[in-house]
Amino acid sequence: MKHILVTGGAGFIGSHLVDSLLKDDFNVVVLDDLSSGKMENLPDDERLHFIQGDIADHGLIDEVFSQFTFTHIFHLAAIASVHESVTNTYRCHQVNCEASLYLLEKARKCTALKRMVYASSAAVYGDDPSLPKSEDSPTRPISPYGIDKYTAEQYMLTYNRLYGVPAVALRYFNVYGPRxxxxxxxxxxxxxxxxxxxxxxxxxxxxxxxxxxxxxFVYIKDVIGATRFVMGHETAAGNVYNVATGRxxxxxxxxxxxxxxxxxxxxxxxxxxxxxxxxRSFADISRLRALGFTPRxxxxxxxxxxxxxxxxxxxxxxx
Ligand SMILES: NC(=O)c1ccc[n+]([C@@H]2O[C@H](COP(=O)([O-])OP(=O)(O)OC[C@H]3O[C@@H](n4cnc5c(N)ncnc54)[C@H](O)[C@@H]3O)[C@@H](O)[C@H]2O)c1
Structure with a gap:
């Protein structure tokens, strides 16, 4: 049986993504340590397999990949806190960056894999003053969080070029919504x-x-819409996209x-x-629009x- 892996699937964005995947009848594996995510964000559904654990635990990741065959990986698990990345920089680096590289190593050997989507962030632009932020704008992250997001995102694109891992990075701007x-x-x-x-x-x-x-500010439904859109788009792999409204x-x-x-x-x-x-911060979303997705x-x-x-x-x- 084929599965979709959602790391950080018990969190705010991840749990909405899981809802959307279950609605389309996919079998989903959620890996989450529940450090900020909650079980109550997830439905009780037989197509959902929940694993509580640390994304930075290589032994656990090896086990998960030997147990399941993944067609898609959505990598959202992160310590999504700029503040914590300043106070607990090394641990955040292990979770937000190093674990992503290990996941890519697993993805590289995953022959059934059709798409890997990485949750990057507008934090990669940091204090570069140019506006709007396009994917080609300079990246000047000003926090360990922004540095880790940028590095992991670039690993995704590099593994696409080097090994053909079908990875896409999405730079989410200021997401808001229920949960x-x-x-x-x-x-x-x-x-x-x-x-x-x-x-x-x-x-x-x-x-x-x-x-x-x-x-x-981009609403969760548009974020899930964009994330699902790149999941199936032929030419999205190897690219990075702003996910925002352009406003x-x-x-x-x-x-x-x-x-x-x-x-x-x-x-x-x-x-x-x-x-x-x-x-000031707002995005140029013409690249995502050109791919075919417009926020609503x-x-x-x-x-x-x-x-x-x-x-x-x-x-x-x-x-
Ligand atoms: N919310 C936003 O505005 C926004 C903007 C840009 C990027 N992002 C990115 O989107 C992703 C999801 O963010 P969110 O807002 O849903 O945050 P969130 O904190 O609700 O979700 C993150 C999830 O990852 C889990 N997690 C944390 N450390 C883990 C670990 N070591 N092992 C396993 N699971 C772990 C948490 O328990 C949580 O469920 C993150 O990668 C974040 O950096 C979010």
């Missing part, structure tokens, strides 16, 4: 704010700097969007700008759906 950890300092800002809106009728949100800093949205715009969706007014506390925070969700529409899915606010615009 994102809005309680942690590394959770997406939209999810952190949403939690504030859910927990109080008069939400108090902290904004670092003047709130005019921008990001390219520049300020932090204040996100708050306004949440205010509109929830019909609540936030109290904004402006705090000192954080060191290392970049001022606008911020207001998706925030509305997200708020409604959180369930605790009666959301008039989502009906």
């Amino acid at each position: 994102q950890n809005g309680g942690s300092m590394d959770g997406g800002v939209a999810s952190i704010f949403l939690n504030k809106f859910l927990s109080s009728k008069r939400p108090v949100v902290t904004v670092y700097g003047d709130g005019q800093q921008t990001r390219d 520049e949205t300020s932090i204040l715009n996100v708050i306004q969007g949440l205010e509109a969706c929830t019909e609540q007014k936030a109290q904004i506390l402006f705090s000192e700008k954080r060191t290392g925070d970049i001022e 969700y606008s911020l207001l529409e998706s925030l509305g759906e997200y708020v409604a899915s959180a369930g605790e606010i009666d959301h008039p615009q989502a009906r």
